[in-house]
Amino acid sequence: MPLLAARKGCAQPGRLRNSCAYNLRMTAKPPTAHTAEEITEWMQRNGLTQTAAAEALGISRRMLVYYLTGEKPVPRTVALACLGWEVERANAA
Numbered sequence: 316m317p318l319l320a321a322r323k324g325c326a327q328p329g330r331l332r333n334s335c336a337y338n339l340r341m342t343a344k345p346p347t348a349h350t351a352e353e354i355t356e357w358m359q360r361n362g363l364t365q366t367a368a369a370e371a372l373g374i375s376r377r378m379l380v381y382y383l384t385g386e387k388p389v390p391r392t393v394a395l396a397c398l399g400w401e402v403e404r405a406n407a408a
Contacts, residue, residue, distance in 0.1 A: 349388075349390070349393070350389060351382055351384065351385050351389065354368075354379075354382055354383060354389060354394075354397065355383060357401070365379055365380065371400050372393060372396045372397065
């Protein structure tokens with residue numbers, strides 16, 4: 316578990332703190348039910364092409380297409396990036 320050891324304050328010799336163990340359980344969940352439709356609606360709402368959307372999310376266009384076609388499940392991080400992108404854009408206006 317090198318990732319946990321890298322987190323500040325999480326690693327203690329021979330055991331994990333309770334809060335860190337809880338965080339590990341929470342992040343180890345399978346992908347949530349974020350859908351291709353949510354990503355498509357986000358793109359339409361913001362007038363984004365596939366190329367612009369992939370760039371805004373920091374992913375490749377190919378990965379975006381995998382998510383849009385349902386070939387791969389939409390990760391929580393991508394769904395949250397869509398929300399965060401809209402918030403940042405609204406705050407900049």
